[in-house]
Amino acid sequence: MSKKEYKLEAKELNAYYGGFHALKGINIAMEEKTVTAFIGPSGCGKSTFLRTFNRMNDYIEGFRVEGEILLDSRDIYDKKVRVDELRKEVGMVFQKPNPFPKSIFENVVYGLKIQGIKKKSVLEEAAERTLRQAALWDEVKDKLQKSALALSGGQQQRLCIARALASQPSVLLMDEPASALDPISTAKVEELIYELKKEYTIVIVTHNMQQAGRVSDYTAFFYIGELVEYSKTKAMFTSPKDTRTQNYITGRFG
Amino acid sequence: MTNSDKNRLKDKAFQVFGIFCTFIGLVVLAVLIVKIIMEGASRIDWSFITSLPSRRASRAGIYSAWTGTLWILVLTTIIAFPLGVSAGVYLEEYAKKTRLANFLEINIANLAGVPSIIYGLLGLEIFVRQMKLGNSLLAGALTLSLLILPIIIVTTREAIKAVPRSIRDGSYALGASKWQTVWHQVLPASFGGILTGVILALSRAVGEAAPLIVVGALAYVPFAPTSPLDEFTVLPIQIFNWTSRPQAAFLVNASAAIIILLLITFLLNGIAVYLRNRQQKKIKW
Numbered sequence: 001m002s003k004k005e006y007k008l009e010a011k012e013l014n015a016y017y018g019g020f021h022a023l024k025g026i027n028i029a030m031e032e033k034t035v036t037a038f039i040g041p042s043g044c045g046k047s048t049f050l051r052t053f054n055r056m057n058d059y060i061e062g063f064r065v066e067g068e069i070l071l072d073s074r075d076i077y078d079k080k081v082r083v084d085e086l087r088k089e090v091g092m093v094f095q096k097p098n099p100f101p102k103s104i105f106e107n108v109v110y111g112l113k114i115q116g117i118k119k120k121s122v123l124e125e126a127a128e129r130t131l132r133q134a135a136l137w138d139e140v141k142d143k144l145q146k147s148a149l150a151l152s153g154g155q156q157q158r159l160c161i162a163r164a165l166a167s168q169p170s171v172l173l174m175d176e177p178a179s180a181l182d183p184i185s186t187a188k189v190e191e192l193i194y195e196l197k198k199e200y201t202i203v204i205v206t207h208n209m210q211q212a213g214r215v216s217d218y219t220a221f222f223y224i225g226e227l228v229e230y231s232k233t234k235a236m237f238t239s240p241k242d243t244r245t246q247n248y249i250t251g252r253f254g
Numbered sequence: 255m256t257n258s259d260k261n262r263l264k265d266k267a268f269q270v271f272g273i274f275c276t277f278i279g280l281v282v283l284a285v286l287i288v289k290i291i292m293e294g295a296s297r298i299d300w301s302f303i304t305s306l307p308s309r310r311a312s313r314a315g316i317y318s319a320w321t322g323t324l325w326i327l328v329l330t331t332i333i334a335f336p337l338g339v340s341a342g343v344y345l346e347e348y349a350k351k352t353r354l355a356n357f358l359e360i361n362i363a364n365l366a367g368v369p370s371i372i373y374g375l376l377g378l379e380i381f382v383r384q385m386k387l388g389n390s391l392l393a394g395a396l397t398l399s400l401l402i403l404p405i406i407i408v409t410t411r412e413a414i415k416a417v418p419r420s421i422r423d424g425s426y427a428l429g430a431s432k433w434q435t436v437w438h439q440v441l442p443a444s445f446g447g448i449l450t451g452v453i454l455a456l457s458r459a460v461g462e463a464a465p466l467i468v469v470g471a472l473a474y475v476p477f478a479p480t481s482p483l484d485e486f487t488v489l490p491i492q493i494f495n496w497t498s499r500p501q502a503a504f505l506v507n508a509s510a511a512i513i514i515l516l517l518i519t520f521l522l523n524g525i526a527v528y529l530r531n532r533q534q535k536k537i538k539w
Contacts, residue, residue, distance in 0.1 A: 056427060061351065087429035094427075098420035101443055111428035114438065163428065 005073060007032040007201040008053060008171060013067035015048060017060065022048050024225040025067075030218070032170075035193060035202045037212035037233065040222035041248065046205050049222065050173050053203065054090040055083055071171070088115070091164030095176040097156035099148035099163075104140050107148045107159055111167040126166050134162035135192055154185025161192065165200075172196065174204040178211065190215050209249055213237055221245045287516070294509025302510060306476050307492070311503030316511050319492035321478040322391070322471070323460060323518070326488055329395030330402070330459050335452055338403050342410025342448075347436055366404035373401045374468030382469055389470030392482040397469050398462060402455035409451025413444035446533025450526045457522040461515065463490035489515045 006029040015023035023045045030036050038046040048057065055076065057063045068075045076086050088111070099107050108130055109123040117123065127144065131137040136158045140151070148159055157177060164172060174193070178186040193202060193215045206212050212219055213233060220230040221242075229236060229245045240246040247253055255263075305315025345362075349355045377397025387393040417440050425435040441448075466488055473495040475487040489511055496508035
């Protein structure tokens with residue numbers, strides 16, 4: 001291994017739900033400003049793994065991890081790490097758009113407000129910046145005070161992306177961000193990922209092979225809690241090394 | 255008759271029976287209300303509402319009763335609302351799903367079914383005697399708070415449960431703490447439901463007489479209460495008192511007072527329904 005610094009790393013990571021061994025000895029390292037796709041059949045642990053990077057599993061009773069997750073070479077499961085600080089640094093977008101039942105503006109600035117930022121000019125600036133980044137500004141700039149629930153599904157998802165960017169994270173986790181969207185909205189989200197990659201390190205869970213092929217630089221294939229194969233996306237899709245990977249990406253199971 | 259005919263007949267028969275069952279309660283209520291209104295409506299005038307009770311039926315009014323009811327309503331809200339909602343939030347959002355939590359949960363549901371007079375006895379011992387509050391409004395309100403707490407807790411939990419997991423996830427993922435998530439997301443989203451439950455619980459409290467009689471609310475209170483430590487009466491007790499008099503004129507008074515009491519409960523229920531509908535229209539997950 002070269003000596004370069006990785007943005008995100010997992011070292012001998014094991015995770016358990018009670019007695020169920022969900023992630024088995026996972027080692028992976030992701031470079032800054034790349035897109036890594038996690039693929040694999042349902043229940044293979046890819047979402048669980050994604051959620052260890054911002055410790056979203058902490059609230060699940062009976063869940064525990066062993067091993068290390070490193071963000072900029074710091075172990076995020078260290079006792080000194082504060083979860084709220086971590087989540088400022090690592091944003092997350094969920095499978096189903098989940099805007100808060102508040103105005104568009106309140107949605108975008110929620111992360112900042114809970115940090116105690118109240119200054120209107122700061123909030124307004126952040127809202128415009130992130131809505132532009134999420135390619136939503138032109139569609140909503142005249143109705144920032146309207147309810148976010150009135151937006152279409154695709155717009156809602158881009159709003160959720162904007163919301164995640166407001167606290168200026170360096171990592172963006174996306175858990176099947178387009179699986180609940182129509183093809184046109186999906187294309188917009190994918191374009192967005194391509195743009196965001198210039199500034200953010202992105203990890204995306206997807207069930208859609210073509211999507212993984214289109215948006216990601218690296219792909220990791222998970223199978224029953226194990227990381228089976230991890231390589232450049234092109235390499236994996238053209239010449240998978242493991243037969244399980246091959247079977248999965250050619251659609252023979254999953 | 256073929257089998258298909260028989261089935262159709264049964265279907266029809268049940269439909270008729272179902273309509274009958276649906277209307278039986280409504281019809282009885284309607285008959286009662288009509289009877290009460292016919293008896294009492296003409297008795298309601300300004301002096302009936304602003305007069306204190308009297309030995310003479312024609313001069314007696316409900317001033318001390320409805321002011322007592324209002325006091326009880328306000329005090330009970332102030333006591334039971336924060337307690338019940340906090341307990342509901344704790345059980346739903348914070349408490350780990352342990353055996354103790356399970357035990358608490360079952361018993362809170364049980365408490366909702368305890369007869370109100372038992373709460374009266376409890377209130378008599380704790381608030382009136384031990385805490386030496388006497389036969390005061392405060393003792394009465396505390397007792398009624400105990401009575402409606404389980405209802406508020408249960409409805410709060412139901413309302414909170416209806417807030418989707420994804421909203422909480424979204425909030426946590428942005429770095430919010432549990433309290434921030436509850437305060438900024440869960441409570442606002444479930445507030446309509448919570449308020450509906452609280453109001454329905456209060457409308458039950460307004461109609462209670464038994465526990466307040468035990469706590470020592472008086473039938474004859476010739477003054478309007480001015481502080482939480484005053485003695486008091488409430489509308490249901492005034493009604494109970496008048497219906498037990500032999501003179502017919504007092505029965506008319508009772509009918510009139512019942513109309514006022516019904517108006518108060520219908521008003522409260524109406525507000526609850528309005529809030530629930532508004533909430534449903536505002537938020538579609």
